[in-house]
Amino acid sequence: MKNKGIVEFWVGLFVVAGIGALAFLAFQVGGFSGDDFGDTYQVEARFSNVGGLTSKAPVNMAGVRIGRVSAIRIDSNNYDAIVEMSIDQRYDNLPIDTSASILTQGLLGSQFVGLEPGGDDLYLEDGDEITLTQSAVVLEQLISQMLFSKAEGDEQ
Amino acid sequence: MSAIRDLGAWTLNSIARWGRAGIFLARTLAGFAWILRRFGLVIQQVFSVGVRTLVIIVVSGLFVGMVLGLQGYNTLVDFGAETSLGLLVALTLTRELGPVLTALLFAGRAGSALTAEIGLMKATEQLAAMEMMAVDPINRVVAPRFLAGFIAMPLLAALFTAVGVYGGYLVGVSLLGVDAGVYWSGMQEGVDLYEDIFNGVIKSLVFGFVVTWIAVFEGYDAVPTSEGVSRATTRTVVNASLSVLALDFILTSLMFD
Numbered sequence: 001m002k003n004k005g006i007v008e009f010w011v012g013l014f015v016v017a018g019i020g021a022l023a024f025l026a027f028q029v030g031g032f033s034g035d036d037f038g039d040t041y042q043v044e045a046r047f048s049n050v051g052g053l054t055s056k057a058p059v060n061m062a063g064v065r066i067g068r069v070s071a072i073r074i075d076s077n078n079y080d081a082i083v084e085m086s087i088d089q090r091y092d093n094l095p096i097d098t099s100a101s102i103l104t105q106g107l108l109g110s111q112f113v114g115l116e117p118g119g120d121d122l123y124l125e126d127g128d129e130i131t132l133t134q135s136a137v138v139l140e141q142l143i144s145q146m147l148f149s150k151a152e153g154d155e156q
Numbered sequence: 157m158s159a160i161r162d163l164g165a166w167t168l169n170s171i172a173r174w175g176r177a178g179i180f181l182a183r184t185l186a187g188f189a190w191i192l193r194r195f196g197l198v199i200q201q202v203f204s205v206g207v208r209t210l211v212i213i214v215v216s217g218l219f220v221g222m223v224l225g226l227q228g229y230n231t232l233v234d235f236g237a238e239t240s241l242g243l244l245v246a247l248t249l250t251r252e253l254g255p256v257l258t259a260l261l262f263a264g265r266a267g268s269a270l271t272a273e274i275g276l277m278k279a280t281e282q283l284a285a286m287e288m289m290a291v292d293p294i295n296r297v298v299a300p301r302f303l304a305g306f307i308a309m310p311l312l313a314a315l316f317t318a319v320g321v322y323g324g325y326l327v328g329v330s331l332l333g334v335d336a337g338v339y340w341s342g343m344q345e346g347v348d349l350y351e352d353i354f355n356g357v358i359k360s361l362v363f364g365f366v367v368t369w370i371a372v373f374e375g376y377d378a379v380p381t382s383e384g385v386s387r388a389t390t391r392t393v394v395n396a397s398l399s400v401l402a403l404d405f406i407l408t409s410l411m412f413d
Contacts, residue, residue, distance in 0.1 A: 004196075007203045014207045018311025021318035022357070028340065029246050029321055030349040056341040065337060110239045110342065 039089035040067065041126040045100040045113070050081045051136025053102055053111045059085045060103075061115040066091045069113060085113060087124075095120040099132035111136060177373050180294075184372070187292070187299035197300040198307070205266040205301070205368075206308030210315070212265055213258060217316035220257060221323025224248055228324070229332050238332075242339035243346040245324035250347060250356045251412070254317035256404050259363035262309060263396035267371035270301055271392040274375025275385035283376075298372050305371070309364025310357055317356065355411045362403060367396045 050072060059067035067087035075082050087094070097118030104111050115130075124130070191198060228244045274297060277283050283293040321343075328334045347353065371392045378388035 007200055010207045011199050011202045014202065014210060014308075015311065017210075018314055021311070021314040024318045025250065025314060025321075025353050026349060029250065029318075029343055030347050030353050054341075054345050056337075056344060058335070058337055058341075065335070068337070068341075105236075105239060110338070 040086035041089060041092065042070065043085050043087055043094075043124055043126075043128055043130060045083050045085070045130040045133050046075070046080045047083060047100075047102060047133050047135045048080060049135040049138060050083060051102055051111055051138055053083065053113070053136060057110065058112045059087065059115065060112055061091070061094075061117065066115070083113065092123065092125075094124045096122040096124055096128070097132060098124060098130055099134065100130045101134035102136035104137070173377070176377060177369075180298075180373050180376060181369060183294045184298050184302050187295040188303060190292075190295045191299045191303060194300075197296075198303050201300045201304030202308055205262075205270065205304050206312065209262060209265045209308070209312060212261055213312045213316050214319050216257065216261060217254075217319035218323040220253060220316075221245060221249065221320030221325075222327045224253075224320070225324035225327030225332070229328055229334065238328075238334050239338045240342055240346075241324070241328045241334050242341075242343035245328070246321055246343040246347050247352060249317045249320040249324075250352045252404070252408070254320065255313045255356050255359040255363055256400060258313040258316045258360060259309065259367055259400040260397050262305075262312060262364070263367045263371070263393055263400065266305065266308070267367050267392050267396050268389050270305070270368070270371040271375040271378070271389045272385060274298065274301070274372060275378035275380075275388050278376065278378060279380040279382065279385055281380075294376075298376060301372055302368050305368030306361070306364050309367070310360040313356070313360035313363075351412075355407075358411075359404065359407050362407065363400050366399050366403060370396045370399065 053069065053072065055069050055071055057069045058065045059069060067085050069083055070086045071084040073082050073084075074080070083100075094115065095118040097120045099116045099118065101114050101116070102111055103114040118132070224245045225241065228241050229238055232238045232241055232244070274283075277293075277297065283297065286293045286296060325336075325339060329336045329339050374388040374392045374395070375385075378384045
């Protein structure tokens with residue numbers, strides 16, 4: 001048998017690695033995430049419907065990811081959905097009239113927030129709210145609207 | 157006539173084996189009280205069943221994860237759903253492949269070694285010599301190995317799964333260009349801490365218990381000849397693998413209904 005100290009060292013290392021792997025599974029795979037951006041600032045946006053948007057979904061501008069959705073909650077006064085986003089501090093020069101819309105990656109892909117810059121000289125700061133928003137397109141509503149308007153057209 | 161007699165003998169033998177295995181398990185569990193005072197023995201066995209199995213577990217986990225990433229990407233990209241790659245890899249590994257493949261590899265790598273070691277101790281009458289010295293071989297030899305297997309198995313399964321997820325990341329993100337944030341966020345959205353990860357750990361605990369039980373029992377129950385030990389080793393691998401697969405079906409149907 002090998003030197004007892006070496007055996008104990010390896011077993012200790014093995015147990016640490018195993019527990020580390022369990023922690024990795026619990027935090028990284030199972031839900032908790034450390035943000036991969038450095039410093040971020042928070043911006044809010046109101047939508048009447050967020051569709052299938054989930055927290056941790058990307059926030060894109062011109063197709064480039066500049067942040068993440070950090071939380072989604074509902075405003076209990078007027079039943080709007082409030083989407084909180086963490087934007088990378090490097091992009092702190094977004095005009096205050098930037099508009100946000102909920103878009104879909106591909107036809108059936110996951111949803112993300114797309115930002116469209118405005119032209120104002122003032123920039124969004126931590127805690128600001130984006131007022132120009134466009135809600136998610138819900139495919140079922142779109143289809144039912146189309147069928148409904150087609151039926152009305154047939155009657156005339 | 158003789159066929160019926162053979163059937164009867166086989167039935168009686170099987171029942172007797174189950175009985176011996178049950179008594180053996182009870183005596184081993186009773187030996188845990190003794191072994192807790194001599195924990196150094198368990199640490200040595202964790203080294204030989206756990207640490208020495210580490211390399212095959214890590215390498216297999218990496219390749220299984222990489223293959224999952226590749227196959228998953230090729231299938232999902234047809235539907236434009238490659239954003240779900242992380243979820244697919246993580247769910248497959250945490251729920252099924254992590255515990256099951258680790259248990260199969262563990263049976264082949266550590267279980268067979270346990271059976272051969274204990275069987276050879278019996279064949280060379282080391283176990284009988286211990287009894288002569290008033291040392292219970294079940295306490296001294298079997299219990300530390302059993303406990304070590306039970307400790308090592310969930311840790312190995314967790315390592316397998318974690319390395320597998322990283323293997324999927326290597327292929328999916330670094331090679332095929334899935335967005336890293338989407339890989340992790342899809343995973344974090346879909347994988348539930350209790351439903352998936354906790355149940356996977358329970359599975360690996362059950363498998364560790366069963367595989368080690370079969371391995372040490374087959375060794376202890378082996379016919380004390382070289383042929384007997386070799387047959388016992390084969391039986392360990394076959395029986396342990398089949399038990400793992402059958403138990404996995406039962407556990408899955410209980411957990412994820």
